[in-house]
Amino acid sequence: MARTYTTRNEAIRREIIEAIESDGAHSDQYDIDAIADRVLGDYEEGYALTVGIDEFWGIVAENKI
Secondary structure, eight states: OOOBOSSHHHHIIIIIIHHHHHTTOOGGGBOHHHHHHHHBOOGGGTSBBOSOHHHHHHHHHHTBO
16 A cells, blocks of 8 residues: 655655665755656545555656756
């Protein structure tokens, strides 16, 4: 079951920024909003990650600044 968040900002911080930084990278080197647009569901879906791990990291790599 995917973790859901009440705000988009919380989902971005917990699911994207923390994942990138736990991998040893700096989140300011990525277009976080573009990543969020592709990997997070909307309010009706509870702001949850909607892609698998491999797809997530592929999207992160595509959005390196």
